[in-house]
Amino acid sequence: MRRESQPRGARGPSGRYRSASGCVRARRGCESEMFGRDRQIGRRLRASAMAAFQLLFPLLVSCAAASASPARSLPPCQIVQMDVFCSDLSLRGAPVNLPRDVQILDLSRNQVQNLTQETLGYQTGFHHLNLHSNKIHFIQPGLFKDMTDLKILNLSRNHLNVFTLSKNNIGPLTAVESLDLSSNGLYTGMSDYFLADSPSLTNLSLNSNSITKIAQNTFSGSSSLKKISLHNNVILEIEDGAFDSLHHLTELDLSKNSITCITDFNLYNLKVLNLSKNSMELFQSASSSQLYNLLYLDLSENKMLYFPFLPRVNVLEYLDVSRNHLQSVNVSGSPEKRTNALLKQLKYLDMSYNQLKSIPESFFCFMGKLEVLNVSNNCIGSFALANKGFLPNLKIINLSYNSLQSLTFGENTLPSLEKLFLQGNDLTTLDHQVFQKLPSVLYLQLQQNNLKICASEQKQYEPALTDQNHHDPPGCVSFSSVRNLHFLYLSENNLQTLPANAFANTPLKLLDLSLNPGLDMDKDSLSGLEHSLVHLLLRENNISRLNTDLSLLKSLKRVDLSTNQLTSLPMWNKESSIESLNLQHNNLVTLEYSTMLALEHSLKTLYMGSNPLNCCSNLGFLHMVQRSAVVVPDIETVTCVHDDFSEPVNIEKLTEGMCHGSGTRAYVIVIVLALLAAMIVTVLLVKCCYSRKRKRDRSFSA
Structure with missing residues (x-):
């Protein structure tokens, strides 16, 4: 507000200037009034002073107490040696009694608005x-100039976009090696104010901002950068040469942006590149014979139609092109160019969730070190590997959720394969011994197909039969003598029968036969699994009676028989090793006491909900539950039917007295009914005798 100079004298009410004598007369007339006013002002000042003293006295006392206390006492914060942690305390700055030579100061999640020397307690020796x-x-400005030991600076989740409006640099950041500026509302050009003078910076995070363009000079003041993260921005353009000056750059994260293509990729020293979740339609490396050091390339969740044009000379180990629109493994749609790159070091390849219809075997001819191949969720109709030398180290193949109708493996083509995922296909007919050709397979997922299982009449160590048994269904597949198979999932295969010796000489630990309604199991179907099987899943098969003797399976610990039609339990002897048994959703009325006694020896967990149990016919089960010998996780849903109650009774609320009382009442009712019947018979006999006597009397009188 502008101030105006005034002439000597005082202005009157009309704005005119008064003379000196007039001022004297006016002053005399006001002296008495001013004197009274002064006395009032004096009284007010004294009262204010007294009130201020009363307010300040406790503060003075507290200050005196604080000055007497040790300088390192920071009750709200935590001090660990030379590190101070003050997060989540609604502070506007560092505590006033901050220890000297503090190395780590954590003021995160507070109310700091202005970052000044005062905010940081006039300290300059921070490391973090x-x-x-x-x-x-x-x-x-210049706040960090004297912080020559500061290595890590985290300014994420603030409002630094406001600071950049002043067009002042934050630097110099003389020694800072790691800088986090994520979630600050920064847009294109704003990062320059933080990076212009950062000669030691190696790790930079600009995640979750609004940057749309990486200019050629964006990182010119930070030539030591090794790792840059630009995840979750809106990057549309990267100028030529934007990263060329960063000779030490090894990791670059450009995921979740709006980049549409990468052409002439030439960052030879880069080891990790993440371009996932963009709108990429093309990835093309520069045509060069120079070695690329790229190890990890993530191109997932883009819009590529064709396999990426990779560097010809590379050491790539990890390649993810999942969730694109790949229709073939050809490069740029050219039939004669499947790939010009030799992926000799590749260990992990993910092409899942694309539109691939086939993968020629020649595609793998230079992938001798490949360990994991994921081509799930495509449209592949057939898959064949016959060449022994192509994939000697492959351990995992995921072909799940395709349209597979044909699957062929040559002898010893996959000597190292341990896990094979084939669920969710249309496999109906397979080579009789296709899985015996996989000598190392441990884990086999075949659920949601239409397979038939062959029987086995082989004895242990007998060579595999070349001809199918004449009793086997046509097109069946054998699971016997798969020497290392431990986990087999066959649920939802529309299996109708499970023949005898189906898994002979196969050391299964887990067998899942669930969701095969109407499955008819031969009494010897699990023969050969006596000493290996630990988990058996038979849920939702509409089984009314279990023919197989599970007590012969000495290692069996977990059995799932839920959602069937069982009316009684199979017999178990005292040598049972079962620890977990699921009998939910069956038709069990009575649990045999001898069976419960045998199971109690090893049983730890029992699921029994949704069965029409009879209350007073299962006192053995009631004793077992009440003694807490067995845990029943679904105890709240375990009910039983009692004659004296219209609604089912929860098993926890049932007492023996309720059953004994019910028995006594029933006994009394029976006796009463018997007495009534006897009385009725007596009355009838008396009437009968009386009527006969009257007849005799009439005949005598005649």
């Missing part, structure tokens, strides 16, 4: 400064 999740919108 954490200020994330505050409200910082102003940084004192």
Whole structure:
């Protein structure tokens, strides 16, 4: 507000200037009034002074107490040696009694708005400064100039976009090696104010901002950068040469942006590149014979139609092109160019969730070190591997959820394969011994197909039969003598029968036969699994009676028989090793006491909900539950039917007295009914005798 100079004298009410004598007369007339007013003002001042003293006295006392206390006492914060942690305390700055030579200061999740020397307690010896999740919108110019030991600076989740409006650099950041500026509302060009003078910076995070363009000079002041993360921005353009000056750059994260293509990729020293979740339609490396050091390339969740044009000379180990629109493994749609790159070091390849219809075997001819192949969720109709030398180290193949009708493996083509995922296909007919050709397979998922299982009449160590048994269904597949198979999933295969010796000489630990309604199991179907099988799943098969003697399976610990039609339990002897048994959703009325006694020896967990149990016919089960010998996790849903109650009774509320009382009442009712019957018979006999006597009397009188 502008101030105006005044002439000597005082202005009157009309704005005219008064003479000196007039001022004297006016002053005399006001002296008495001013004297009274002064006395009032004096009284008010004295009262205010007294009130101020009363308010300040406790503060003075507290200050005196604070000065007497040790300088390192920071009740709200935690001090660990030379590290101070003050997060989540609604602070606007560091505590006033901050220890000297503090190395780590954590002021995260507070209310800091202005970052100044006063905010940081006039300290300059920090090694690590954490200020994330505050409200910082102003940084004192040159604040970090004297912090020659500061290595890590976290300014994420603040309002630094406001600071950049001043067009002042934050630097110099003389020694800072790691800088986090994520979630600050920064857009294109704003990062320059933080990176212009950062000669030691090696790790930079600009995640979750609004940057749309990486300019050629964006990182010119930070030539030592090794790792840059630009995840979750809106990057549309990267100028030529934007990263060329960063000779030490090894990791670059550009995921979740709006990049549409990469052409002439030439970052030879880069080891990790993440371009996932963009709108990429093309990835093309520069045509060069120079070695690329790229190890990890993530191109998932883009819009590529064709396999990426990779560097010809490379050491790539990890390649993810999942969730694109790949229709073939050809490069740029050219039939004669499947790939010009020799992926000799590749260990992991993910092409899942694409539109591939086939993968020629020649595609794998230079992938001798490949260990994991994921081509699930495509449209592949057939898959064949016959060449022994192509994939000697492959351990995992995921072909699940395709349209597979044909699957062929040559002898010893996959000597190292351990896991094979084939669920969710249309496999109906397979080579009789296709899985015997996989000498190392441990884990086999075949659920949601239409397979038939062959029987086996082989004895242990007998060579595999070349001809199918004449009793076997046509097109069946054999699971016997798969020497290393431990986990087999065959649920939802529309299996009708499970023949005898189906898994002979196969050391299964887990067998899942669930969701095969109407499955008829031969009494010897699990023969050969006596000493290996630990988990058996038979849920939702509509089984009314279990023919197989599970007590012969000495290692069996977990059995799932839920959602069937069982009316009684199979017999178990006292040598049972079952620890977990699921009998939910069956038709069990009575649990045999001898069976419960045998199971109690090893049983730890029992699921029994949704069965029409009879209350007073299962006192053995009631004793077992009440003694807490067995845990029943679904005890709240375990009910039983009692004659004296219209609604089912929860098993926890049942007592023996309720059953004994019910028996006594029933006994009394029976006796009463018997007495009534006897009385009725007596009355009838008396009437009969009386009528006969009357007849005799009439005949005598005649």
